[in-house]
Amino acid sequence: LDARTGASGEMYKRASAHLAGGVASSYQLRDPWPIYISRGSGPKVWDVDGNEMWDFHNGFGSMVQGHAHPAIGAAIAERYPMGTHFGCPTEDDVFVADELARRFGLPKWRYTNSGSEATMDAIRIARALTGRDTVMKIFGSYHGHHDTVMVSIGVEYDKIGDRENLASLAYGAGIPQSVVDMTVAVPFNDAGAMERRIERLAAEGRKPACVIMEAAMMNLGVVLPEPGYLEAVREITRKHGIVLIFDEVKTGLAIAAGGATEKFGVTPDMVTMAKVLGGGLPSGAIGGTEEVMSVVEDGSVYQVGTYNGNPLSMVAARASLEQVLTPEAYAHLGHLNDRIVSGCQDVVDRYELPGYALGIGSKGCVTFSTTKVVDYESFKENQDADLANLAWLFNLNRGIFMTPGREEEWTLSVTHTDEAIDAYVAVFEELASELTK
Numbered sequence: 094l095d096a097r098t099g100a101s102g103e104m105y106k107r108a109s110a111h112l113a114g115g116v117a118s119s120y121q122l123r124d125p126w127p128i129y130i131s132r133g134s135g136p137k138v139w140d141v142d143g144n145e146m147w148d149f150h151n152g153f154g155s156m157v158q159g160h161a162h163p164a165i166g167a168a169i170a171e172r173y174p175m176g177t178h179f180g181c182p183t184e185d186d187v188f189v190a191d192e193l194a195r196r197f198g199l200p201k202w203r204y205t206n207s208g209s210e211a212t213m214d215a216i217r218i219a220r221a222l223t224g225r226d227t228v229m230k231i232f233g234s235y236h237g238h239h240d241t242v243m244v245s246i247g248v249e250y251d252k253i254g255d256r257e258n259l260a261s262l263a264y265g266a267g268i269p270q271s272v273v274d275m276t277v278a279v280p281f282n283d284a285g286a287m288e289r290r291i292e293r294l295a296a297e298g299r300k301p302a303c304v305i306m307e308a309a310m311m312n313l314g315v316v317l318p319e320p321g322y323l324e325a326v327r328e329i330t331r332k333h334g335i336v337l338i339f340d341e342v343k344t345g346l347a348i349a350a351g352g353a354t355e356k357f358g359v360t361p362d363m364v365t366m367a368k369v370l371g372g373g374l375p376s377g378a379i380g381g382t383e384e385v386m387s388v389v390e391d392g393s394v395y396q397v398g399t400y401n402g403n404p405l406s407m408v409a410a411r412a413s414l415e416q417v418l419t420p421e422a423y424a425h426l427g428h429l430n431d432r433i434v435s436g437c438q439d440v441v442d443r444y445e446l447p448g449y450a451l452g453i454g455s456k457g458c459v460t461f462s463t464t465k466v467v468d469y470e471s472f473k474e475n476q477d478a479d480l481a482n483l484a485w486l487f488n489l490n491r492g493i494f495m496t497p498g499r500e501e502e503w504t505l506s507v508t509h510t511d512e513a514i515d516a517y518v519a520v521f522e523e524l525a526s527e528l529t530k
């Protein structure tokens with residue numbers, strides 16, 4: 094690594110003087126050092142050492158459009174001389190809301206600047222609507238960095254607790270215990286456990302305001318909902334008057350034109366989005382039913398932000414939706430994902446590795462596990478952090494840029510081609526061969 098990414102190593106030393114930990118966000122940290130990127134184009138990125146890499150990291154799953162897409166670049170270039178920030182709505186805000194409403198089947202939208210802001214606002218809206226404080230989430234799911242949802246993620250296997258009573262633990266320091274206590278987590282893919290927990294909470298006078306969840310878990314590799322699970326969750330939440338929020342920060346616009354909501358055919362009361370929406374510029378959105386969003390419209394909830402609906406982000410979102418994330422683009426992503434999944438599965442089979450390849454839309458991964466991963470517990474049971482780190486380095490040294498850590502999957506972009514996919518599979522085969530020597 095020294096020989097290949099020495100300039101990143103040097104920059105890490107320099108960065109550590111005044112940039113805390115040498116990075117802009119804690120998730121960017123890597124052992125032995127982060128890779129500093131200088132530019133990206135289409136499916137590739139170049140680091141400060143000049144290494145050219147196929148990008149499967151894609152900005153933590155944001156760049157389904159590929160880097161520096163000409164249509165988005167042209168839209169931004171046209172917008173910039175006309176001014177980039179007014180704190181007033183622009184026509185692009187209207188266009189994007191119309192298009193999101195069409196794709197996700199939810200009538201009312203607002204914007205934020207990130208996924209964290211979107212989930213924070215959605216939870217506030219749910220609390221306002223129901224007059225309740227408790228938030229229910231899925232154990233092990235990430236929904237952003239605000240206190241309410243920095244609970245029950247990244248938990249060590251022996252601290253998970255029993256299935257009917259999973260631990261509520263803060264993720265990192267600085268989160269008040271009183272906030273942690275308001276968040277309750279239940280296992281993914283277990284509607285029975287969710288319903289029982291809701292009933293127990295109701296008996297204690299603590300019925301949840303909302304259930305916030307990803308329809309497919311995207312931070313343990315990819316974990317799909319079992320048949321009937323989302324329908325059952327929809328039913329339970331409706332029965333108890335609980336706002337169902339699908340956090341589509343990772344899935345929205347990435348796994349289908351209308352995200353998980355379209356893919357799985359279950360419509361929640363709200364969705365939260367970010368990442369792919371802005372085509373590489375900071376953005377986020379919340380969408381909801383007329384009833385849910387009425388608390389925003391009547392002014393009882395403040396859903397605010399100086400940069401909400403920033404014109405540069407919105408023009409990038411508009412160009413993405415109009416020109417890039419088209420039905421043909423999703424067909425292309427589907428083709429690529431089939432190719433990478435079958436290529437990897439073939440390697441898994443031939444080398445008799447314990448695991449399986451799985452893909453959906455532009456996302457997928459190889460999960461190394463002796464059993465099928467259905468929730469956080471079954472994921473953690475088999476997790477091998479050393480192998481994950483090794484695979485990341487192995488890929489990096491062979492020109493395949495991935496998100497750090499086994500939890501992270503690949504993200505394909507519309508600019509990826511069969512050549513990129515074949516490069517990925519070839520390196521994966523090399524890894525399989527080394528591991529089984």
Ligand code: PMP
Binds near residue numbers: 207209307368
């Ligand atoms: N929700 C989900 C499902 C996410 O994956 C993330 C980020 N990885 C977030 C929310 C937070 O988004 P952001 O980093 O834009 O705040």
